Amino acid sequence: xxxxxxxxxxxxxxxxxxxxxxxxxxxxxxxxxxxxxxxxxxxxxxxxxxxxxxxxxxxxxxxxxxxxxxxxxxxxxxxxxxxxxxxxxxxxxxxxxxxxxxxxxxxxxxxxxxxxxxxxxxx
Numbered sequence: 125x126x127x128x129x130x131x132x133x134x135x136x137x138x139x140x141x142x143x144x145x146x147x148x149x150x151x152x153x154x155x156x157x158x159x160x161x162x163x164x165x166x167x168x169x170x171x172x173x174x175x176x177x178x179x180x181x182x183x184x185x186x187x188x189x190x191x192x193x194x195x196x197x198x199x200x201x202x203x204x205x206x207x208x209x210x211x212x213x214x215x216x217x218x219x220x221x222x223x224x225x226x227x228x229x230x231x232x233x234x235x236x237x238x239x240x241x242x243x244x245x246x247x
Contacts, residue, residue, distance in 0.1 A: 145170040145190055145199060145241040149182055155235030158182050190243040192224030199241065206230045206239055 152158050152174070159178030163185055164171045174182035189196040202221050206228060209217060216231035227242045 143168045143170075143190065143243050145188065145243075146172070147199075147203065147237065147239040147241075148173045148175075149235070149237040150174070151176045152182070152235055153177055155237070156181060190226055190241055192221070192226040192243060194224050197221070197224055197226060197243075202226065202228060202241055203239065206237075 146169075148171070149155060149158070157178055158174040158180055159176035160174065161180050161182055162171075162173045164173075170188060172182070172184055172188075174180075184199065188199040190199060190202070191197075205221055209219075209230070210232050215233070218227065218229040220226065221228050221241075225243070229240045229242075231238045
């Protein structure tokens with residue numbers, strides 16, 4: 125019985141873990157092409173880092189999604205939402221993406237971007 129309760133507690137803790145996706149773009153003249161593009165994935169962390177001017181397009185090797193209360197959401201859609209916020213004059217800030225429960229924090233300077241997306245697996 126103790127094993128069942130312990131297993132249930134561990135499983136519920138695992139299912140409610142926050143996952144974080146971070147996108148960093150620095151040093152490109154056009155905000156699209158970079159010399160170094162690195163993508164990393166861990167248990168609950170995903171990072172895309174693009175630095176220095178170059179010819180390589182900054183992007184995920186395959187479409188990346190995050191979980192919201194409405195199901196899966198494309199990171200590309202969230203990035204477009206952030207770009208709309210920046211174009212509207214909000215150069216840095218935070219907010220919930222489209223009533224999904226996904227929290228987004230961003231900062232920008234010129235074409236440089238630092239975006240953090242937090243979703244909650246299992247909710």
